[in-house]
Amino acid sequence: MTPTVTSTLAPTWVQLVYLACAVCFVLALKGLAGPRTARVGNLVGATAAVVAVAVPFTYLDLDHVALILVAIAVGSVVGALGAQRVQMTQMPQLVALFNGVGGGAAALVALLELDHLGPGTPAFDVGATAFTVAVGAVSFAGSVVTFAKLQELMTSRPVVFPGLPLAAGAALLAALVLAGLVVAEVAVGWAVALALVGLAVGVLLVLPVGGADVPIVISLLNALTGLTVAAGGYVLGNVVLLVAGTLVGAAGTFLTLLMARAMGRSVAHILFGALRGGSTLGAGEASDRPVRSAGPEDVAILLGYAERVVVVPGYGLAVAQAQHTLRELVEVLAARGARVDYAIHPVAGRMPGHMNVLLAEAQVPYDQLVEMDDINPELPHTDVVLVVGANDVVNPAARTTPSAPIYGMPILDVDRARQVVFLKRSMRPGFAGIENELLFDPRTTLLFGDAKESLAKLLAAVKSL
Amino acid sequence: MSEAVVWLTIFVLSVFVGVEVISKVSSTLHTPLMSGANAIHGIILLGAVLVTGTADSTLTLVVGLVATVLATVNMVGGFVVTDRMLQMFSRKPARRPRGDGS
Numbered sequence: 001m002t003p004t005v006t007s008t009l010a011p012t013w014v015q016l017v018y019l020a021c022a023v024c025f026v027l028a029l030k031g032l033a034g035p036r037t038a039r040v041g042n043l044v045g046a047t048a049a050v051v052a053v054a055v056p057f058t059y060l061d062l063d064h065v066a067l068i069l070v071a072i073a074v075g076s077v078v079g080a081l082g083a084q085r086v087q088m089t090q091m092p093q094l095v096a097l098f099n100g101v102g103g104g105a106a107a108l109v110a111l112l113e114l115d116h117l118g119p120g121t122p123a124f125d126v127g128a129t130a131f132t133v134a135v136g137a138v139s140f141a142g143s144v145v146t147f148a149k150l151q152e153l154m155t156s157r158p159v160v161f162p163g164l165p166l167a168a169g170a171a172l173l174a175a176l177v178l179a180g181l182v183v184a185e186v187a188v189g190w191a192v193a194l195a196l197v198g199l200a201v202g203v204l205l206v207l208p209v210g211g212a213d214v215p216i217v218i219s220l221l222n223a224l225t226g227l228t229v230a231a232g233g234y235v236l237g238n239v240v241l242l243v244a245g246t247l248v249g250a251a252g253t254f255l256t257l258l259m260a261r262a263m264g265r266s267v268a269h270i271l272f273g274a275l276r277g278g279s280t281l282g283a284g285e286a287s288d289r290p291v292r293s294a295g296p297e298d299v300a301i302l303l304g305y306a307e308r309v310v311v312v313p314g315y316g317l318a319v320a321q322a323q324h325t326l327r328e329l330v331e332v333l334a335a336r337g338a339r340v341d342y343a344i345h346p347v348a349g350r351m352p353g354h355m356n357v358l359l360a361e362a363q364v365p366y367d368q369l370v371e372m373d374d375i376n377p378e379l380p381h382t383d384v385v386l387v388v389g390a391n392d393v394v395n396p397a398a399r400t401t402p403s404a405p406i407y408g409m410p411i412l413d414v415d416r417a418r419q420v421v422f423l424k425r426s427m428r429p430g431f432a433g434i435e436n437e438l439l440f441d442p443r444t445t446l447l448f449g450d451a452k453e454s455l456a457k458l459l460a461a462v463k464s465l
Numbered sequence: 466m467s468e469a470v471v472w473l474t475i476f477v478l479s480v481f482v483g484v485e486v487i488s489k490v491s492s493t494l495h496t497p498l499m500s501g502a503n504a505i506h507g508i509i510l511l512g513a514v515l516v517t518g519t520a521d522s523t524l525t526l527v528v529g530l531v532a533t534v535l536a537t538v539n540m541v542g543g544f545v546v547t548d549r550m551l552q553m554f555s556r557k558p559a560r561r562p563r564g565d566g567s
Contacts, residue, residue, distance in 0.1 A: 049505070053511050060518065101539050105539065109529075248503075250482075
């Protein structure tokens with residue numbers, strides 16, 4: 001801990017309030033991990049955060065208080081408006097963006113703190129500051145690229161160019177050298193250069209990651225920002241920052257591993273898989289091979305007389321805002337005597353758990369949402385699987401084609417069902433950019449069109465059976 | 466125990482707590498959990514306030530204020546959007562007719 005202006009020993013009551021806030025963050029995370037306690041957990045975290053931020057105004061003689069309050073007001077309005085206005089389908093982008101600005105803020109705070117540090121500061125403390133600057137910048141730039149990929153401001157496919165591994169290696173090396181210079185000379189100039197190189201590392205790290213893997217990267221960057229904040233807490237001598245940042249860093253890392261496991265691959269493969277080159281890139285183009293397509297009336301007959309129906313909702317469903325229509329269709333089918341469930345792949349949507357959020361928004365009862373491992377054994381006895389706007393999570397290439405980018409990802413085995421109906425806008429491949437052989441299977445029927453319109457037509461046709 | 470070791474102790478224990486508290490999370494809640502954890506690291510706002518409040522030049526003041534805005538967006542936006550998501554999860558099942566006294 002460094003005895004700078006900002007960390008001169010706080011009064012005992014302040015330290016106790018900080019301790020209480022740290023405990024509240026533990027309880028918040030604990031709460032967020034359970035369905036019944038999640039909302040309360042989030043509120044506990046928010047309250048602790050507000051209290052912790054308010055504390056320094058009460059006991060320190062801070063300058064520029066009015067300007068700081070204006071800055072907080074501006075940030076609150078921007079953040080709250082963004083949070084209120086965002087479509088649930090765009091949630092992953094928003095989380096990426098919020099994470100990025102947090103990382104950026106941590107880097108800036110560390111730069112300013114470095115300005116306060118004198119030449120006699122222990123090397124470890126300066127090193128922690130350099131870490132915050134560099135990793136905060138990585139997190140910021142990486143999150144911005146992630147945002148651009150998810151918002152489709154740029155291609156969602158892996159971006160690789162011949163010099164990429166070399167450039168990434170060079171940037172990393174430069175970051176290490178600059179960090180060494182920062183520690184040796186305690187100079188803000190070197191730290192600014194370090195931040196710039198950190199930005200480059202962030203961009204180069206995320207560019208080669210394919211669209212379907214981007215959510216894992218968000219989680220990883222989230223964990224990195226947490227560690228950045230923890231290091232910042234050490235530098236500022238503030239225990240709340242240290243505990244909160246470390247909690248998020250540890251929980252985020254663990255969550256990243258859980259998600260990677262749900263997708264059947266390692267984090268290293270996700271980050272660097274595309275760099276090994278060659279076969280991992282999807283074609284990304286529509287094929288003109290023949291498929292069997294049908295009109296809504298034919299599909300309605302197929303569904304209307306089935307006893308067991310499983311619906312596989314995907315991101316396309318949510319983009320078309322067709323969740324409500326789908327729920328109505330399912331209710332009509334259930335009323336006709338069919339047993340209908342929704343099969344939820346762990347990474348359905350664009351982020352693990354995203355589909356649950358999207359269906360909850362459409363008020364689909366949770367007991368109809370069946371997780372992958374529970375539904376897969378039932379699929380061979382299922383009369384019709386209705387795939388709405390999903391593609392990669394039902395692509396058998398994950399089992400059969402070692403060269404496919406999704407190879408090894410556990411999928412919903414809809415190819416084992418008796419009949420499969422795909423509602424698709426076009427033959428364009430899914431987010432991972434690979435063709436789905438199942439579309440050409442003789443047991444597959446395609447109903448082309450916008451998901452919402454197709455579902456509305458299907459609904460009308462089933463009702464008139 | 467030297468001061469650095471105290472900090473190291475807090476760090477190491479926090480790592481274990483962080484992993485332990487979310488180790489049983491269901492995949493249903495991955496998105497809100499990620500978003501909530503994301504909001505918690507917005508606490509860097511506290512750091513931003515501390516350095517901005519001691520800024521001694523126009524440049525450091527401006528940088529500090531930028532950091533304050535960014536950190537607030539992270540913190541406030543993160544908690545609000547997480548609550549918005551969780552609110553939908555806790556809604557009563559839809560099958561009931563509207564206005565049945567809830």
